[in-house]
């Protein structure tokens with residue numbers, strides 16, 4: 001007979017878990033007591049439970065395996081909620097175990113009791129309250145099964161204190177069967193045939209890929225499809241890395257901050273092949289004006305994604321990898337040479353759009369432009385680093401200017417837009433790949449939402465490189481206020497941030513700063529060559545804006561391409577004097 | 584348009600809130616909902632009456648299918664089915680109205696299940712139209728209390744074969 005705590009940890013090992021992120025507390029002490037002498041599982045002690053969840057997410061997204069977090073009841077559990085919603089929105093497989101007060105106390109408003117099963121119901125793929133130690137092993141098995149199959153997502157297991165103390169025989173189930181849960185993997189043959197015909201017939205097709213391509217490990221299949229049929233590929237924020245950013249057929253990211261040519265190509269296409277993407281409003285802009293002349297093929301493992309936001313002509317429910325394999329089989333040998341010629345006018349048109357308005361920025365020899373930093377990071381890492389971002393302008397610039405080559409190299413909060421995600425996610429990925437270069441590109445605002453994890457990076461010697469695009473603002477908020485609220489900068493200025501170099505030093509880490517454009521490269525080189533965590537404080541132009549931009553509610557071909565011309569009222573830069581460079 | 588959706592669900596705690604939470608969280612309407620265990624004690628049947636355009640109903644059935652504790656979803660509106668509800672109506676009855684109350688209840692083959700010197704409690708079962716017709720006739724007498732079960736529904740026998748379909752097949756068809 002084993003105790004619940006032992007059964008729980010044995011079960012994790014059976015699932016191949018090596019790393020657990022979290023923080024202890026009263027009701028999970030029994031588990032931590034067993035962990036004390038545990039050799040095969042490494043526990044990473046965080047400084048805030050929200051970060052533990054983001055670490056588990058970063059770990060999961062970088063590896064494709066479930067990330068695991070363990071926290072206590074009450075406040076420990078409620079601190080996980082942002083991370084759970086984030087993982088839910090971005091279909092990220094994590095298993096979160098929360099301690100709970102003893103079963104006899106549940107419902108009595110006991111000390112540190114929170115109804116986390118109720119609270120997390122709408123932001124988990126499934127959640128469990130384990131009431132009987134005899135159910136524990138099976139529950140863990142089911143939790144991992146649900147989190148990692150079908151459309152992946154977060155699963156929460158609430159484990160009462162008495163259950164972790166009670167004893168039972170340990171029998172780990174070989175397999176699970178859940179009668180209400182049967183994800184569809186194989187696509188319908190007939191629909192796939194229809195899709196193949198439509199692709200061959202189309203004159204102006206676009207492949208629009210999302211996070212589903214990453215989750216189903218289908219980058220190779222996407223590439224084959226694109227090359228076979230000469231279809232240009234655009235990616236959502238979550239899809240970046242699903243197709244090499246340097247490929248001649250790559251159009252980069254589409255949507256609110258998509259490149260001009262990309263959004264024009266999407267707007268004017270006659271066939272949109274949506275693969276593992278979900279027509280998010282940040283992608284489509286005004287939905288009624290989205291792809292007005294196109295037929296739509298939509299491949300997704302989640303039937304609810306199909307026709308949720310937009311009418312689809314050829315829906316295919318299935319796993320992206322399976323479906324594309326079948327589709328490519330039908331298309332192989334069907335006129336690659338002819339297609340090249342047939343597609344030429346379309347690809348030429350796109351090239352013309354690219355020439356008209358390339359993704360660009362005005363460089364300066366006085367101030368560091370944030371885009372310049374991203375370009376340098378991309379250049380120095382050869383697109384081989386794992387890059388995490390927070391949320392805001394720096395995130396969009398990373399999406400625009402970093403050339404992602406491989407799936408699972410871009411960690412980012414797409415659906416929820418969670419500031420504070422990037423740094424802990426990078427730590428999680430670094431834990432999974434200790435020898436790889438992991439760079440967190442963060443904003444000075446977002447970073448301060450989880451910078452307590454500098455301790456964690458230091459404690460476990462996880463050499464994450466944090467590159468702060470320090471613009472002394474909530475830059476994205478400031479940009480909107482400049483564009484749509486007459487430059488009334490309400491609560492978007494960030495004064496009194498710490499001196500990030502000194503902060504790094506206070507944590508026993510290395511801090512570097514660049515304030516002039518010519519310092520960017522040497523400072524980044526120095527950071528990337530170091531084997532410890534480094535914070536790089538990049539003092540960038542505080543008024544740089546992220547373009548193109550599709551205003552909320554506009555169609556995606558109605559982009560603002562740059563700052564308004566000088567006749568129009570400009571925000572006063574004088575007011576920025578006090579927030580100039582830190583000494 | 585109104586739809587009657589029949590759900591076979593796991594008979595576990597929390598399932599009702601998963602289903603109800605789905606409707607509230609996504610802004611779908613519930614006109615009525617009823618749930619009870621079936622012959623198989625591990626399974627409950629839920630009948631949900633809802634309304635919305637085709638796109639919304641499609642989303643509702645798909646979202647319900649996605650709930651892990653939901654075993655089968657059938658939109659009965661698309662098939663031949665029968666549906667019933669029961670209402671318990673407590674009417675005020677002055678002496679001169681008592682005969683009238685009984686007459687109305689007779690017309691609808693309803694039954695008086697409780698009475699006091701000033702009230703009758705009448706039980707009526709039928710489709711919604713019938714139940715509402717009776718309530719409307721009783722209304723002038725003065726309704727003291729009204730409790731309705733919400734509708735339950737079942738496919739007609741020819742359709743039983745269809746009900747046996749795997750949840751997946753229904754998912755694909757929608």
Ligand SMILES: Cc1ncc(C[n+]2csc(CCOP(=O)(O)OP(=O)(O)O)c2C)c(N)n1
Nearest residue numbers: 392393394417419443444445446474475476
């Ligand atoms: C937790 C959270 N709170 C608020 C927001 C709203 N928000 C979106 S971007 C942004 C500014 C981010 O500033 P910073 O991290 O400095 O990045 P920048 O835009 O300057 O690059 C804010 C406040 C959010 N996305 N997440």
